[in-house]
Amino acid sequence: MKHIQLMMKPASSNCNLRCAYCFYEDECKNRETASYGVMKEDVLETVVKKALEAAELSCTFGFQGGEPTLAGLEFFEKFIEFTEKYKKPKTRLYFCLQTNGTLLDDRWMEFLKEHHFLVGISLDGTKEIHDRNRQDARGKGTFQMILKNAKKLQENHVDVNILCVLTKQSARKVSSVYRYLKKEGFYYQQYIPCLDPLGEKEGQRPWSLTPKVYAEALKELFDLWFEDIQKGTMVSIREFDNWLSMLKGMPPEACSQTGRCSMQNIIEADGGVYPCDFYVLDHCRVANVQDENFQFFQGILPEMEFFVQGQKRGENCRACKWFPLCRGGCRRNYTQEQVNYFCESYKEFFSYAISRLEWLASHL
Numbered sequence: 001m002k003h004i005q006l007m008m009k010p011a012s013s014n015c016n017l018r019c020a021y022c023f024y025e026d027e028c029k030n031r032e033t034a035s036y037g038v039m040k041e042d043v044l045e046t047v048v049k050k051a052l053e054a055a056e057l058s059c060t061f062g063f064q065g066g067e068p069t070l071a072g073l074e075f076f077e078k079f080i081e082f083t084e085k086y087k088k089p090k091t092r093l094y095f096c097l098q099t100n101g102t103l104l105d106d107r108w109m110e111f112l113k114e115h116h117f118l119v120g121i122s123l124d125g126t127k128e129i130h131d132r133n134r135q136d137a138r139g140k141g142t143f144q145m146i147l148k149n150a151k152k153l154q155e156n157h158v159d160v161n162i163l164c165v166l167t168k169q170s171a172r173k174v175s176s177v178y179r180y181l182k183k184e185g186f187y188y189q190q191y192i193p194c195l196d197p198l199g200e201k202e203g204q205r206p207w208s209l210t211p212k213v214y215a216e217a218l219k220e221l222f223d224l225w226f227e228d229i230q231k232g233t234m235v236s237i238r239e240f241d242n243w244l245s246m247l248k249g250m251p252p253e254a255c256s257q258t259g260r261c262s263m264q265n266i267i268e269a270d271g272g273v274y275p276c277d278f279y280v281l282d283h284c285r286v287a288n289v290q291d292e293n294f295q296f297f298q299g300i301l302p303e304m305e306f307f308v309q310g311q312k313r314g315e316n317c318r319a320c321k322w323f324p325l326c327r328g329g330c331r332r333n334y335t336q337e338q339v340n341y342f343c344e345s346y347k348e349f350f351s352y353a354i355s356r357l358e359w360l361a362s363h364l
Contacts, residue, residue, distance in 0.1 A: 002058075015066045016136060068098070123143075150186070163190045167207035167208075179224070193342065226356050238253075260310055260311040325350060
């Protein structure tokens with residue numbers, strides 16, 4: 001296998017925050033074991049060894065949660081030891097960490113800098129917007145601590161991406177979020193629509209994002225982004241970047257824009273392997289990394305019902321003029337009627353922005 005990408009959950013679902021909309025907390029309530037604790041050293045070594053045995057050209061190790069830094073810095077130092085032990089001379093390694101940022105002290109900063117981690121920080125925008133849903137176990141806002149540590153990462157020359165979860169409230173203020181993040185020097189941004197709980201009708205929660213509000217947010221965000229590009233200021237917004245790539249004839253980087261589910265190699269703390277971060281559920285468990293190798297995980301794709309269902313798109317979807325860009329979107333957003341909940345959002349957005357997207361694709 002030329003390239004391998006995997007995402008470990010070293011502290012399972014454990015987290016020091018109590019975010020109102022946390023999709024992983026909801027997932028864990030829908031499986032037999034909510035938390036597998038901290039990944040044991042022998043499991044970690046097995047993951048690294050088997051990944052690097054299989055990877056020919058490159059291997060990307062990602063860490064997510066819960067809150068992955070709860071596994072402790074020593075865990076990550078041991079991880080680096082294992083990569084150095086098993087790395088092949090010509091294999092390139094990439095390290096990514098998605099974190100709430102609250103536990104990043106000076107030792108963490110030095111470690112992340114030394115080993116060239118790309119760090120994703122969950123920050124929903126301004127203090128008012130962020131603290132509404134991202135609180136700690138005592139119900140206190142976390143904005144100040146997270147912003148301070150995100151800025152310290154920048155000062156230590158660590159590459160930082162900001163991940164914003166779009167709720168109904170924050171989507172209505174997306175202009176202020178974008179401008180604020182830019183003012184603070186964060187030029188790599190992701191805007192993720194918040195997910196309603198599994199099995200629940202969409203739009204019932206106070207923070208639930210509706211299709212109309214999401215469409216308006218996309219258009220507003222695009223206007224600001226396009227205006228900045230015209231002024232010579234480049235801000236990376238993942239979805240827009242992907243659509244530009246697709247218009248240039250390149251494949252999208254985001255799996256939600258490929259039109260099918262692919263094996264994401266999500267590895268829980270007990271070594272359990274799952275196809276997707278949104279489906280770390282008992283019935284989606286592929287195997288345990290201690291029992292199988294990465295060639296097996298990749299080879300099982302055609303057989304698993306998860307992947308068979310992940311390729312299904314309705315006739316109306318495939319006939320839509322925007323299908324070459326939308327590809328049906330992420331299956332996690334599909335309603336019980338097997339229609340993407342944000343279908344109308346994307347139709348409205350593409351109708352609004354396509355001429356400028358095409359212009360950018362031909363000029364950038």
